[in-house]
Amino acid sequence: MDETGLDVQVLSVTTPAMHDLGVVSIDVARRPNDVAAAAIERHPNRFQALATLPVAFPNESARELERCVKTLGIKGLMLCGRVGDRNLDDASFAPIFETAAALGVPVLLHPRTPDPTMRKVSYSVFSPEVDNTLAQYGLGWHYDAGMQFVRLVLSGIFDRLPNLQVILGHWGEVVLFYVDRMKSLDQVSGLKHPIAHYLRRNLYVTGSGMNDPTYMARVTEIVGADRLLFSTDYPYQYKPGGEARRFLNECGLEGAEKSGFASENWLRLTGG
Amino acid sequence: MDETGLDVQVLSVTTPAMHDLGVVSIDVARRPNDVAAAAIERHPNRFQALATLPVAFPNESARELERCVKTLGIKGLMLCGRVGDRNLDDASFAPIFETAAALGVPVLLHPRTPDPTMRKVSYSVFSPEVDNTLAQYGLGWHYDAGMQFVRLVLSGIFDRLPNLQVILGHWGEVVLFYVDRMKSLDQVSGLKHPIAHYLRRNLYVTGSGMNDPTYMARVTEIVGADRLLFSTDYPYQYKPGGEARRFLNECGLEGAEKSGFASENWLRLTGG
Numbered sequence: 001m002d003e004t005g006l007d008v009q010v011l012s013v014t015t016p017a018m019h020d021l022g023v024v025s026i027d028v029a030r031r032p033n034d035v036a037a038a039a040i041e042r043h044p045n046r047f048q049a050l051a052t053l054p055v056a057f058p059n060e061s062a063r064e065l066e067r068c069v070k071t072l073g074i075k076g077l078m079l080c081g082r083v084g085d086r087n088l089d090d091a092s093f094a095p096i097f098e099t100a101a102a103l104g105v106p107v108l109l110h111p112r113t114p115d116p117t118m119r120k121v122s123y124s125v126f127s128p129e130v131d132n133t134l135a136q137y138g139l140g141w142h143y144d145a146g147m148q149f150v151r152l153v154l155s156g157i158f159d160r161l162p163n164l165q166v167i168l169g170h171w172g173e174v175v176l177f178y179v180d181r182m183k184s185l186d187q188v189s190g191l192k193h194p195i196a197h198y199l200r201r202n203l204y205v206t207g208s209g210m211n212d213p214t215y216m217a218r219v220t221e222i223v224g225a226d227r228l229l230f231s232t233d234y235p236y237q238y239k240p241g242g243e244a245r246r247f248l249n250e251c252g253l254e255g256a257e258k259s260g261f262a263s264e265n266w267l268r269l270t271g272g
Numbered sequence: 273m274d275e276t277g278l279d280v281q282v283l284s285v286t287t288p289a290m291h292d293l294g295v296v297s298i299d300v301a302r303r304p305n306d307v308a309a310a311a312i313e314r315h316p317n318r319f320q321a322l323a324t325l326p327v328a329f330p331n332e333s334a335r336e337l338e339r340c341v342k343t344l345g346i347k348g349l350m351l352c353g354r355v356g357d358r359n360l361d362d363a364s365f366a367p368i369f370e371t372a373a374a375l376g377v378p379v380l381l382h383p384r385t386p387d388p389t390m391r392k393v394s395y396s397v398f399s400p401e402v403d404n405t406l407a408q409y410g411l412g413w414h415y416d417a418g419m420q421f422v423r424l425v426l427s428g429i430f431d432r433l434p435n436l437q438v439i440l441g442h443w444g445e446v447v448l449f450y451v452d453r454m455k456s457l458d459q460v461s462g463l464k465h466p467i468a469h470y471l472r473r474n475l476y477v478t479g480s481g482m483n484d485p486t487y488m489a490r491v492t493e494i495v496g497a498d499r500l501l502f503s504t505d506y507p508y509q510y511k512p513g514g515e516a517r518r519f520l521n522e523c524g525l526e527g528a529e530k531s532g533f534a535s536e537n538w539l540r541l542t543g544g
Contacts, residue, residue, distance in 0.1 A: 089397065115393050122390065122419055125361070125426045129460045138457040139422065139450065143415060147394055150411065154397050170453065177449035178411065180484050181442065185410040188401045212452050218490070 025054035029064055037072035048270075050108055051077040056084065058092055062099040069103045075270040076105040076167075081112040081148050088148045089155035101161040106204065106269055108167040109148050111141035118144075139174070146175030149203070154185065158202045159192045165269060167229065169208035171215040172222070176205065179222055199223050204269060206230065209237025211247035225257040229266050297326035301336055309344035320542075322380055323349040328356065330364055334371040341375045347542040348377040348439075353384040353420050360420045361427035373433040378476065378541055380439040381420050383413035390416075411446070418447030421475070426457065430474045431464045437541060439501065441480035443487040444494070448477065451494055471495050476541060478502065481509025483519035497529040501538050 029052045036049035051068035053061035068074035077100060079088060086092065088109070100107050113135055114123060123135035134140060149168055158164060168176065175182070179199065186194045205219050206229040220228060232244040253261050260268075301324045308321035323340035325333035340346035349372060351360060358364060360381070372379050385407055386395060395407035406412060421440055430436060440448065447454070451471065458466045477491050478501040492500060504516040525533050532540075 085393075087394075117389050118393055121357075121387050122359075125423055127460075127462070130426055130457070130462070133457050133460050134422070134426065138454055139419075139447065142450065142453065143446075147411075150406070151397055154402055154406065174446060174450045175411065178414065178446045180487065181414065181482065182410055185402070185405050188399075188405050190399070190402070210453065214490070214493070215452065218486070221486070 022054070022057050022060060025057055026060050026064065029054040029061075033064070033068050033072060033074065036074065037068075040073060049074045053077055053079075053096065055079060055093070055096070058095045062095040065096065065099050065105075066103065069105055076100070076108060078108045078110050079148075080110045081144055082115060085115075087151050089151040089157065097157055097161060097164055101164040104163065104271070106165040106167050108169070109145050109173075110169070111136075111145040111173065114140045114144045142170050142173045143175065145169070146173030149173065150175055150182070153191070153195055153198050153202075154189055156191060158198045162201070164202055165204060166202060167204045167206060169206050169231070170210055171207050171212065171219050172205050176219060176222055177215075196222075200227070203227060204229055204265070209233030209244070211243060211251075213247075213251050216251055220253075225253060226260055226265055226268075228253075228261045229269075230262050294326070294329050294332065297329060298332050298336065301326040301333075305336070305340050305344060305346065308346065309340075312345060321346045325349055325351075325368065327351060327365070327368070330367045334367040337368065337371050337377075338375065341377055346377075348372070348380060350380045350382050351420075352382045353416055354387060357387075359423050361423040361429065369429055369433060369436055373436040376435065376543070378437040378439050380441070381417050381445075382441070383408075383417035383445065386412045386416045414442050414445045415447065417441070418445030421445065422447055422454070425463070425467055425470050425474075426461055428463055430470045434473070436474055437476060438474060439476045439478060441478050441503070442482055443479050443484065443491050444477050448491060448494055449487075468494075472499070475499060476501050476537070481505030481516070483515060483523075485519075485523050488523055492525075497525060498532055498537055498540075500525075500533045501541075502534050 032052045033049070036047070040047045040049060049072075051065050051074045053064055055061055065077055068077070077096070079096070081088065083090075083093075097107065113119070119131070119135050119140070123140050124131050125134060145168065149166060152158070152166065171177075176199070179196065182195055189195070191198075199222055203223055204227045205223050207216060209232050216228070230244075230248060232238045238244065248258070248262055251258075251261070256264075304324045305321070308319070312319045312321060321344075323337050323346045325336055327333055337349055340349070349368070351368070353360065355362075355365070369379065385391070391403070391407050391412070395412050396403050397406060417440065421438060424430070424438065443449075448471070451468065454467055461467070463470075471494055475495055476499045477495055479488060481504050488500070502516075502520060504510045510516065520530070520534055523530075523533070528536075
């Protein structure tokens, strides 16, 4: 470790430029975590937070995650898909997932825009506006995030870290709806269990403001009602006038399943 | 047209090499069409066929399609996704779709393995066996085929050819299950109608041997029972012992909807 607090030993390339990038990256991650922690301290009944990490530096990320959870009371972490050309199952990211599992905090996989090469091959259609929408919230974001989860499963990470918990938004980011077909991967995966097993042991799902009872019912069949999390995607999908509250009332869940979806599944997952 | 029967005017690059490729390509397509036509002639109550086309040569494909439908009694055509680096909405393929619409025959979009670049970015995981399955029938094939359909919709082809009919297999190749999210594209698409409109006017869906009542029920909600087609994917997904027949009996459709799914939707689509 040097005077900047950066463990230069763990950088895969320790050129001066990489070192400087590491310093900036860690600083950029720490600041929103501190801001979030201050907001939580002022309004502990209104706010909770997920950690922002300098993901390109996995060992530093693991240390920052530990600080966030142990010192700042942050409840988990958010990863935004691919980092440069590395998918999240890349072995270099192991320290992040190992630390999350050791601390018992969940990893939310947030969608990100697909790789530039994929955008060119698959998501370039006609106008910049259509292309952007297709590559982002129209479809591309979601498949990209779903694929990160499928890749994590296939990497065997949940065999190595059986209590690691991942959260997918948007009712499972497309891929969850095709789980019956993905069963074909069980023949070749070499995993300890069928893929369906990990969906009921290592995955939580939230709707991200998509108040869609059909999607919710299908996801409930796949992961179980005790793995559903309520969310509004405020201020994006969120519409004023109580729509999110109405969805909670009319989503078809009752009793313990409904209160689980509303908050208790989250509280159980994160220790309150 | 030269002595080989190839219209050299319509090749985008009329080098000798392209000309030779065109000759081979057309020959390779014609032969299975002739073989299929001979089998249909011998067993008209057992067989029907979709045309194989030299897709890299769209004008030649249009002529071959016309021959297949008018002379050989073939019922439609099959396209296998991307051709080289061109997606199916590429303007060069317009003659194929225009001819299908003019003849009133459906276009089946068959999955194909994603582009090599995408395989490297998204579908390379660990072992060649896992990678192949993930890129093919585990997930990749299906998303690729589904995206071809989404791209066709966004290209405005169904506004230009409102009676063009496309068939997707595997209960809509992943993307159909995410149609509620794809509605966001309606804001920017510039199409005459919302995407949901084209799903009920220009799309037929078959299960390709995935005898899954949940998938079928969801697809029925999206495209309507009059746009479902029965299929077994023999000899791949097909299992002996009457499973496909049992699925037909137990899929939840009754009366006209059941007989439509079994055969009448197909007969109506293809004129018997």
